[in-house]
Amino acid sequence: MEVTAYTRQGEVQKTDAALPDATFDGIVNEHALHQVVTAILAHRRQGTASTKTRGAVRGGGRKPWRQKGTGRARVGTIRSPLWRGGSVVFGPHPRSYDVRVPRKVKRLAIRSALNARAAEGSVAVVEPLDLEQPRTKDISGLIKGIGVEGRNLLLLTDGNKPNVYLSGRNLPGVMVRPWGEASAYDVLWSDLVLIESSALAGDGGPEGGEA
Numbered sequence: 001m002e003v004t005a006y007t008r009q010g011e012v013q014k015t016d017a018a019l020p021d022a023t024f025d026g027i028v029n030e031h032a033l034h035q036v037v038t039a040i041l042a043h044r045r046q047g048t049a050s051t052k053t054r055g056a057v058r059g060g061g062r063k064p065w066r067q068k069g070t071g072r073a074r075v076g077t078i079r080s081p082l083w084r085g086g087s088v089v090f091g092p093h094p095r096s097y098d099v100r101v102p103r104k105v106k107r108l109a110i111r112s113a114l115n116a117r118a119a120e121g122s123v124a125v126v127e128p129l130d131l132e133q134p135r136t137k138d139i140s141g142l143i144k145g146i147g148v149e150g151r152n153l154l155l156l157t158d159g160n161k162p163n164v165y166l167s168g169r170n171l172p173g174v175m176v177r178p179w180g181e182a183s184a185y186d187v188l189w190s191d192l193v194l195i196e197s198s199a200l201a202g203d204g205g206p207e208g209g210e211a
Helices: 030-043 105-118 136-146 164-169 184-189 197-201
Strands: 002-007 012-018 123-126 153-157 173-176 190-194
Touching: 002 136, 002 197, 012 164, 030 105, 105 123, 105 184, 123 197, 136 164, 153 164, 164 173, 173 184, 190 197
Parallel strands: 002 123, 123 190, 153 173, 153 190
Antiparallel strands: 002 012
C-alpha cells in the first residue's frame, strides 16, 4: 500500500511511499472496531450519577393519614416516588462502566482503523519532526502545507516527543500521539493520519491505546 510522503514544511516529497505490510494488510474487522470504540466511550463515562431510594430520602416516617375512611388513596409515606420531593424508582447509582477488551482485539481494532483510513486515502507519512524546542508555528506550517486546515489531524510520532506534543496541543483539531499509544477511536476521529517515517521503519504494529 502506497501513500504520500511530506517534508517537515508540508511539501510533497514523494507519492509512492510504501506502508509496512505487517500493519497495513488491508483487513478491516468492523466487529472489533465496534467493540473497542464502545469500550473506550464507556470507559470515559464518569459513572457518578446518583439518586435516592425511599430508604435514603430524609423524612416520611409518619403515615400522612389513616389507612381507611378518608376517601383518599392509601399512602404509607410522603416520600413515595409518586409524591413531589419523594424518592426515585430504579434511578442511577455510582458505578463503573469499564469494559475489559482483550489485547488481541485492541490490536486488531487499531490495525482495522488504520487500514480503513489508508483505503480511503487518509493516511500520509512525514519525515521525522525533531524540534529543538516547542514551537506551535512549526506544526501549524506543516498543516497549512499539507492543506488540512480546519480538519481533524492525528499525528503519530516515533516514540514520545514532548516538543512535538507541546507544539501541537494548542491547535484545534490536532492530536499528537506516540505511534504505539493511539487508539482505534483516535484514528476514526481523525480526517488524516500523519505518521513519522521513522516510526514505520521498525514497525512491529501499534498496541491499540486505551480501553
